Amino acid sequence: LFLSTTDAKTESQVLERLKSAQVSNATVKALLRERIKTHTGPVGLQNNLQIKHNGKDHPYSLYIPETTKPNEKIPLLIVLHGLGSSGANTLPVWVKRLNNEFAVLCPNYPMGAWWARPAEDMVLHLIEQLKEQYNLDNDRVFLAGLSNGAIGAYMIGMFNPDRFAGLLPIAGSITPRYMHFLVNLRNTPIYMVQGAHDPFFPVQLSRRVHKILYDMKYPVTYREHGEKGQAHGGHFLPQSEVPDMVEWIRKQKRRHNPQVVRMTREGNHMGAIHWARLVEGKNLALLELPGPESPNPIKKDGKIATLFATRKSPNHFEVMGQHVIEYDLFFNTETVDFEKPITVTTQRIQVQGNKLAPGEKKISYKNKVTQDLSVLLYGYKKFRDPTRLYDGRVSILLESTLVHRDSSEERANKKPVFSSRSQSVPYQTQPLL
Incomplete structure (x- = not known):
């Protein structure tokens, strides 16, 4: 009842009853950890899904591996699209990159403005909603983004670092004003991919972010490539960078109770x-x-x-x-x-x-x-x-x-x-x- 109600009075009454019955924290923790959760949502590629947030409907696309067993925990990768793209376009590319092993969530947001607070709240809300439908592995939730999506991966990740096992900003960065908040990534690994010839995000910004994290001895991996794409110069993720990145994702797990x-x-x-x-x-x-x-x-x-x-x-x-x-x-x-x-x-x-x-x-x-x-x-x-x-x-x-x-x-x-x-x-x- 406590977990399902939204009424503060009911919450208070339930707590009082539990305390009156001298129910211990150890008993409650054991119950919470032993709850058997099964998947209730569909599997496979799913487009045209929607989440209502702040009175608005936001579309998203989702993939759940078809081989997922009923009680199996699923790792999740959230990918934030860039300007001019969408979750529907982004999803199949990443499903293939991850060899159909991960759940992949690709939400939509206007103009790819993932740095905005409403976008951040929507992404976090969507993660919690998916937890109600699927047995997600809380220790293997990753946040990635390309271009504008990379800004979102930084911003959402820096302000909520303990929600994620790792961050993957690709072909994008943040301005010096927001580099103060890199301090928050003490226990959250980050894998950066940046093109030396990126015409939209100067490589100097990503180099500066990397230096700050490296100097603080934070868990950072920085990959800088010299490739040039036909349409956007160095503003993309080369296929040659994918295998090492995917292997990095497989190895990460969120830390508990860091010192x-x-x-x-x-x-x-x-x-x-x-x-x-x-x-x-x-x-x-x-x-x-x-x-x-x-x-x-x-x-x-x-x-x-x-x-x-x-x-x-x-x-x-x-x-x-x-x-x-x-x-x-x-x-x-x-x-x-x-x-x-x-x-x-x-x-x-x-x-x-x-x-x-x-x-x-x-x-x-x-x-x-x-x-x-x-x-x-x-x-x-x-x-x-x-x-x-x-x-x-x-x-x-x-x-x-x-x-x-x-x-x-x-x-x-x-x-x-x-x-x-x-x-x-x-x-x-x-x-x-």
Whole structure:
């Protein structure tokens, strides 16, 4: 009932009944992980499908391998088309490249403007919808795109890196303004293909992206080819690049509970990445590239918040941040011992001359954390991902704010500088993740 309802009151009532019955997190996690899921949707090539999002119908094309067994998990590759193309044109090419081994999803979006927030939301919504019809392998979901689609692969992937096992931007790049967000790809492998003679996307942009990722020691593969196509110069994916790329895809699998989580955030993207979430930042920018649908409010002169979180040892976490007011850390039995206190330290990243340097390290939290069914069930309901289950959280408030986000007395009476609290916030008024 909790997973199927959209009513907050019903959710709260179900949680209260579960807690009254003393149902443990371990019991619920076992049930979620043992749920046998079978495929209910058709297989083979499917065109002219539609998803309704924001009141509009968006077409998409889909391939599900005909040899798929009823309970078999299927890896999924999402491919974003470029300007002038479509999902229907894109799908058969990629099905053949992957030797009919993967499910392939090719959505449509006007002008291939995948960088727009409505397009991002639509793609994520479509993935979740397909999970209801097919037993998709959550640890082998990939996002690729060519040309404008490559921009989308970067943008959607950078802002939601823990959703994907890998990113494949082909014949496209991002501008320096958005290269700040490459920091988010700490645990998400990326395979870049760029033509040296691409007349639409200067190769210098892709080289710069590669250098940034390489210098940070991130999992990046960069392939630069010198071929020239008849129609678009070097703006395409040569057949000679396909075998190595497909072999790379086959080897990738999403990481669980990474030791280090790094993120840069602007105000339109404040979701969790793995087990850390930046809840509120200081005077954050609101970035939105224009697209065919109305954008969210834009604020280009704001700040970009940074949060680096490291699990130094079991039950010991160190966090560094800049322009951060509040952040959350999420824990499960795979990463901490709930019978022992958890220590969280925080350092502000400060500007010293022309360099950034960590400030004084302070203890932000040192106490036990109680496992909470609210954290577990709201988190699962958000992503429907049995490999992404958290039992408890700690919220760290670094400074006071006049922003009022919910009705709880604890949030309404915030104390300045490094006050912290456990997960006692009423979750029905503040949905998780």
